[in-house]
Amino acid sequence: QVRILGESVAKRFLELKGEKVIFGENLYQGDYVADIAREIQEQKLASAIENDFEALVDFCRDYAVAGLIKSAKESAEKLGVKFDNWFSEKQLHDSGEVKNILSVLEKAGYVYEKDGAKWLKVSEFEKTDDAVLVKSDGSASYLMNDIAYTNNKFKRGFDKIINIWGADHHGDVARLKAGARALGFEKDKVEILLHQLVLIKKNDELQRMSKRKGDFMLLDDLLAEVGKDAVRFFFLLKDLNTHMEFDIDLAKEQSRKNPVFYIQYATARLNGVFQKYGGEFEPENFCQHSDLLTSPDELRLLSRLVRLPEIIGEVSKNYQVHSLAQYATDLAHAFHRFYESSHIIQEDKKLENARLCLARGAQITLKNTLALMGIAAPEKM
Structure with missing residues (x-):
């Protein structure tokens, strides 16, 4: 694929110079390919090799890869990764x-x-066919490179490896595990999580995308449209095994339909409660009357608060991080119900203290849950 990228940029470069080229359907069609070629032309970076097609392809490949990696790093930083x-x-x-x-x-x-x-004798370790390590032309297969990389990570001191792959690589899972075992690593030391495709939805329509044709939405554009918090939360909300529809209109909506808005509104409401109270919160004094918390909404919120350690423990074992996002949504819902049904600041000071204690617990727990997901807990909205 990297070779194809280099050839795609090289041919766009030659087109810009006025040459006629055959641009096959197997090449990358996107505007970004032409943009990279234009950079090379305008900066006169390939003047010495423009008549040597193979050398031009190699240069365009390296230049394009370097630029795309730089862009990927910048996008990851914007997302907080x-x-x-x-x-x-x-x-x-x-x-x-x-x-x-x-x-x-x-x-x-x-x-x-x-x-x-x-060929690797995969069948000696897994119930699947053997796989090619070195092709007939002498080049290494993806599997060969992945096995070498797996060994490299173990050499760097890691005692467990967790790879996250697209679902289209499901057939390679057993092969890589077999390769690791052939090197002497224990079976449970390599885990591979598969994720489904993300579909972009806008104006109630799914956007048709193809990387090869250049039809896709950049992460930077998505971040600019809906913001970092919405992108992180929506990506975390679904099980990896579930196809995800990223609804841009929903992510921008300021209503309870939008889970990000709904959760962050809860943090703003909680901050407002303590601003209204105005005094110092002293847990040893305020939390002495928890026996007064008897209404269904109070008990529901309490039952949600105590679940966070359990959720974190489960996620640490099964890597189902969507459980955190679902927990945050459930906790915010329980708080909003409590907030709307119960007068927190009131004349009965013992009950007020008990409810302030419950509210502080909700504030701390929700803030910690959002922090685990890398999402802000705004004080005002």
Whole structure:
């Protein structure tokens, strides 16, 4: 695919110079390809190699990849996602790790040759067919690179690896696990989570997208339209195994239909409660009369508050992070019901203190839940 990207940019570059080229359907069609080619032309970066097509393709490939990675890093930063390390597959080849790992697998007896290619004996570890490690043209397969990268991560000191892949790679799960086991790593040390596609919905219509054709919505554009909090929450709201429809109109709506607005409105309401109270909140004094919290809405809110440690424990084991988003929605709903049915600030000071204690618990718990998801807890809305 990287080679195809380089060829796509190179041919757009030649078009800009007035040359006639055949731009096949297998090449990347998007406007961004032409934009990269235009940068190369305007800055005269390829003047010395423009008549050598293969050299031009290589240069365009490297230039495009560098620019797209830079853009990806900037987008991730805007979303509040921090990667400790950006690792290039090229490093594995330059360092010789791919060849070394292939040699290790061969010496262990897990590789055989067929049809001019080298195959991994996947079937010795998993109930699936064997897979190609080195193609007949001598190039490494995706699987070979992934196995080498898995070994690299273990070498760096990690004791467990969790990969997040698109659902279209489901067939590769057993193969990579087999490769890791062939290297001597325990079966449960590599976990792979598969996620479904994200569909963008706007004006009640799903947007048709194709990466190859250049029909897609950039993360930067989505962030600009609905904001970081909405993007993070909507992505976290659905189980990885569920197809997600990102409804842009809903994400912008300021009503209880929009879960982000509804939850953040709860944090603003809670802040307003304590601003209205105006005094110092002292837990040891305010929380002595919890026996007065007997209404259905009070008890419902209490029952929701105590669930957070359980939810966090479950997520740490099953990685179903959507449970946090669903919990935040449920907690906000319970608070709004309590807020609308109960007078918190009132003449009965014992009951007021008990309800302030409950409200403070809701405030702390909701704020902590949002912080775990990297979402703001606004004081005003």
